[in-house]
């Protein structure tokens with residue numbers, strides 16, 4: 001997932017085991033601003049602070065493990081996306097990356113729209129006051145009930161993903177006596193350079209309607225015929241954790257070609273184009289993501305150029321960043337439980353969470369970094385594998401990372417860049433309750449998603 005893959009020279013152990021890791025950093029106490037939330041720093045006493053609060057205090061007050069989210073950073077990143085695209089485009093935050101009512105309120109205040117893809121996400125958005133017309137409803141298999149709720153709430157757009165769905169949404173809209181704004185999601189046939197499980201624009205997969213074979217053109221034909229629908233544009237999402245803009249370029253060009261065909265066949269110029277999300281973030285120091293203003297400039301130019309060539313008015317562009325807004329703004333705070341040195345192999349550091357709070361390492365081979373945060377240490381670097389407390393050996397949080405050799409039980413470590421797809425994909429594996437999300441801003445910390453309890457787990461068990 002991350003692009004880091006540099007074998008290190010021998011250091012702590014005589015021979016380092018095989019793996020993908022960078023050379024040990026010169027200063028293990030340093031915190032790379034690329035991967036840490038913006039208000040994170042190390043205080044004079046060596047303890048890491050966020051929003052001015054020492055992590056030791058957060059651990060005492062809220063327990064570990066905990067996701068710690070830097071609200072100031074979240075708002076700044078959301079605003080940067082909003083500003084970068086300007087008033088003639090829309091930014092839909094992808095709620096699947098992480099959604100809670102506080103997040104919905106921040107987004108609403110910062111002028112972003114919201115992409116939801118389930119009834120649960122829709123309920124969260126509406127209950128926190130996101131205006132329905134700023135919500136886009138996604139999904140490759142929306143239930144009849146979800147479609148009805150979305151249409152009756154008055155969501156701004158439903159992104160149609162299949163032929164049966166075109167009919168279902170049209171039918172529901174007619175029943176409710178409204179005309180629903182919709183986009184059609186197409187697969188453009190691009191291979192995004194990312195993990196197979198999160199690449200979504202090649203044709204052999206479950207999302208969208210292929211441009212190939214005239215399928216997308218046929219979907220447009222049908223949508224234009226149905227009076228319950230107002231087709232406003234075409235949607236393409238090519239995948240996730242992407243650094244290379246060329247995939248977006250090809251996707252935009254192909255979508256614009258479809259707009260051209262639609263104009264030629266039906267005499268209508270669809271006014272919107274959505275290029276999805278998928279912009280990569282730095283999980284380790286080896287990743288170099290682009291800034292929102294560079295991405296906005298590149299995408300706008302690509303679409304404008306393609307439209308000029310096709311003699312189409314440039315449609316209103318929207319994007320759907322999830323990870324790039326929330327990913328870098330949080331870290332997971334763990335307490336070290338055991339340190340096990342396996343001679344000639346590596347050192348296993350067990351923390352009090354694991355694959356239940358971060359499945360990404362096991363699922364996508366994702367790379368993360370980790371730091372000792374409760375104190376400073378000048379001990380030599382040791383190559384460590386940070387593992388969780390779950391009953392399987394694939395329960396790895398950070399595959400290869402350097403930590404100080406004097407690391408001991410009771411120390412706090414933190415894994416940065418866990419804001420996206422960690423809490424939202426968390427599970428109760430081994431009946432481990434899910435950690436809370438603690439938001440920090442300007443010297444104050446508050447729980448925005450509380451820690452799950454064993455009582456919560458038992459409440460569901462009604463057998």
Ligand code: LLP
Nearest residue numbers: 094237240241277278279320321322323421
């Ligand atoms: N729009 C659509 C239609 C999407 O399907 C997604 C992500 C996004 C936007 C936001 O993508 P982002 O900007 O966050 O990359 N669980 C995986 C990621 C799955 C992404 C699914 N769709 C992970 O942990 O990497």
